[in-house]
Amino acid sequence: MVAMAVLAAVPLITASNVVLNFAVMVLLIALVGQGWNLLGGYGGQYSFGHAAFFGTGAYATAILQMRYGVNAWLGFGVGIAAGALVGAAIGALSFRSGLRGSYFALVTLAFAEVLRIIASVAPITGAGVGTLIKLDLRPEAFQFQSRAPFYWILLGLVGASLILVRVIEGIRFGAYLVAVRENEDAAKALGVDAMIVKLGAMTISAAITAAGGCFYAQYFLFIDAGIAYGPWISVEALLAPIIGGIGTVFGPLLGALVIKTLGEVTKLATGDAPGLDLVIYGCVLVLVIAFAPRGIAGIVDDLRRRFRSNATATPAALDHGRG
Amino acid sequence: MAEPLLRVEHVSKRFGGLLALDRASFTAESGRITALIGPNGAGKTTLFAIISGFLRANGGSIVYGGAGIAGEPPHRLARRGIARTFQIAQPFTGLTVCENIAVGAYLSRSSRANALAAAADVARAVGLSDLLDYPASSLTVAGRKRLELARALAIEPRLLLLDEVLAGLNPSEIRDMVPVIRSICDRGITIVMIEHVMQAVMSLAERVFVLAEGRIIAEGSPHAIASDTHVVEAYLGRGAANRLLAAGVPHA
Numbered sequence: 001m002v003a004m005a006v007l008a009a010v011p012l013i014t015a016s017n018v019v020l021n022f023a024v025m026v027l028l029i030a031l032v033g034q035g036w037n038l039l040g041g042y043g044g045q046y047s048f049g050h051a052a053f054f055g056t057g058a059y060a061t062a063i064l065q066m067r068y069g070v071n072a073w074l075g076f077g078v079g080i081a082a083g084a085l086v087g088a089a090i091g092a093l094s095f096r097s098g099l100r101g102s103y104f105a106l107v108t109l110a111f112a113e114v115l116r117i118i119a120s121v122a123p124i125t126g127a128g129v130g131t132l133i134k135l136d137l138r139p140e141a142f143q144f145q146s147r148a149p150f151y152w153i154l155l156g157l158v159g160a161s162l163i164l165v166r167v168i169e170g171i172r173f174g175a176y177l178v179a180v181r182e183n184e185d186a187a188k189a190l191g192v193d194a195m196i197v198k199l200g201a202m203t204i205s206a207a208i209t210a211a212g213g214c215f216y217a218q219y220f221l222f223i224d225a226g227i228a229y230g231p232w233i234s235v236e237a238l239l240a241p242i243i244g245g246i247g248t249v250f251g252p253l254l255g256a257l258v259i260k261t262l263g264e265v266t267k268l269a270t271g272d273a274p275g276l277d278l279v280i281y282g283c284v285l286v287l288v289i290a291f292a293p294r295g296i297a298g299i300v301d302d303l304r305r306r307f308r309s310n311a312t313a314t315p316a317a318l319d320h321g322r323g
Numbered sequence: 324m325a326e327p328l329l330r331v332e333h334v335s336k337r338f339g340g341l342l343a344l345d346r347a348s349f350t351a352e353s354g355r356i357t358a359l360i361g362p363n364g365a366g367k368t369t370l371f372a373i374i375s376g377f378l379r380a381n382g383g384s385i386v387y388g389g390a391g392i393a394g395e396p397p398h399r400l401a402r403r404g405i406a407r408t409f410q411i412a413q414p415f416t417g418l419t420v421c422e423n424i425a426v427g428a429y430l431s432r433s434s435r436a437n438a439l440a441a442a443a444d445v446a447r448a449v450g451l452s453d454l455l456d457y458p459a460s461s462l463t464v465a466g467r468k469r470l471e472l473a474r475a476l477a478i479e480p481r482l483l484l485l486d487e488v489l490a491g492l493n494p495s496e497i498r499d500m501v502p503v504i505r506s507i508c509d510r511g512i513t514i515v516m517i518e519h520v521m522q523a524v525m526s527l528a529e530r531v532f533v534l535a536e537g538r539i540i541a542e543g544s545p546h547a548i549a550s551d552t553h554v555v556e557a558y559l560g561r562g563a564a565n566r567l568l569a570a571g572v573p574h575a
Contacts, residue, residue, distance in 0.1 A: 175435070176429065178417070182414075188397040188401070189409070
């Protein structure tokens with residue numbers, strides 16, 4: 001709650017577009033990453049193709065507005081639904097075939113790539129040229145003069161996704177999802193319909209990530225196949241929760257903050273050398289998996305626990321804890 | 324005699340060239356403990372996997388509570404009241420003991436509070452109360468076996484399939500576990516147990532079926548089984564029964 005209030009105040013403190021742009025990208029990756037986190041972190045199904053949902057949301061919003069004159073807000077909702085539908089379809093196909101682990105990751109990557117290729121040649125998506133959303137700075141058209149309203153809407157979406165995941169954690173569906181992650185056969189023996197549980201998680205996961213795609217289209221007013229269905233978004237969707245703390249509510253937000261900060265620092269330091277941010281991400285990912293498999297949230301948890309036990313321990317132990 | 328809760332008839336299972344089960348049949352009387360014994364590789368676990376829906380038989384029928392259940396998926400059989408434990412314990416290692424058991428308890432309860440409360444009750448019944456908040460990964464072998472049992476009980480089964488819940492335990496742990504199993508049966512749950520610990524089979528089971536090379540070779544009371552020539556030979560090799568008799572070794 002406190003974190004949310006602080007984040008909500010950001011546009012009041014600064015009007016700098018650079019800062020707001022940065023904050024929007026952090027929140028966007030946090031949202032997309034939360035989608036991945038529900039399926040990957042809680043359900044243990046590691047998708048490498050969340051771009052499929054992000055891109056579907058983005059294209060659905062853009063195409064509905066530009067080709068069919070649909071209201072942007074309505075398009076936003078339809079975009080989320082379309083993403084969820086794609087998620088359910090890919091989920092049904094891959095889970096029904098019994099794909100687990102790296103096979104599931106590969107097949108989701110393949111689906112995203114197929115969609116990217118289709119989007120880069122199909123006339124309806126604007127093929128290689130991409131789709132431009134006409135500038136129309138009215139709130140009814142989901143476009144605003146300043147970046148602050150965008151930021152608040154995105155913050156609201158991130159907040160909603162946090163609450164949704166927290167709620168899922170506390171209900172039967174969440175317990176079943178984690179059980180499937182931990183041991184699918186044992187879960188089945190206890191009456192868990194693993195197929196339905198995974199499919200449900202994938203559909204909700206896809207919907208959350210598609211919301212990120214819809215937002216991206218409205219914010220930047222331009223998408224093409226490489227942006228919407230490109231591997232970059234699949235990679236960032238999984239990096240954020242893994243670095244931040246996989247299977248935790250706040251992991252994606254923490255991770256998004258870290259990778260976007262690192263990305264900006266890299267750009268400043270190297271003068272925007274292309275691809276270098278990915279190299280840095282890769283290094284951080286290796287470090288996290290090797291030394292802090294539970295991510296930043298895990299480190300925070302450990303520190304807090306150590307602090308609490310130190311509070312009752314001797315001052316000598318406190319000194320040790322600081323080192 | 325009343326209709327048995329479980330009737331397995333002429334079930335066969337083939338893995339490529341290996342006939343793991345060859346028209347195996349047995350029954351489990353309602354409210355009783357039935358044991359399934361046999362040498363390693365006899366097909367006992369395969370038979371359990373078929374009854375609980377994890378494997379599909381190549382032939383034969385399984386009747387449970389008057390209905391044919393062959394070919395139904397595991398989660399649906401669990402909802403019908405068939406619970407199983409795994410020979411190699413399969414805990415949800417990332418969860419606490421209580422959360423592990425709660426996954427089972429959720430089957431008949433939708434609220435988290437109720438599921439956790441029911442899990443605590445089941446934990447008490449199997450002697451895991453003190454370990455509720457420990458991660459499942461921290462349990463000893465004996466603890467994991469109890470957890471397997473607790474999770475299976477949490478779905479409130481009518482039929483409980485226990486796959487070697489005593490294997491790997493030391494004699495004192497076995498002594499602790501036997502009354503737990505008996506108390507489950509006393510609550511009206513029908514039990515079929517695969518077990519190598521004969522001391523426990525003798526004291527718990529009312530009826531024993533012996534599986535060897537995929538076939539049921541003997542059935543009867545534990546004492547009758549222990550002195551059955553076919554059974555002794557299945558374990559110790561052809562002619563062993565006669566050699567033992569000749570040497571004057573008394574049977575158990």
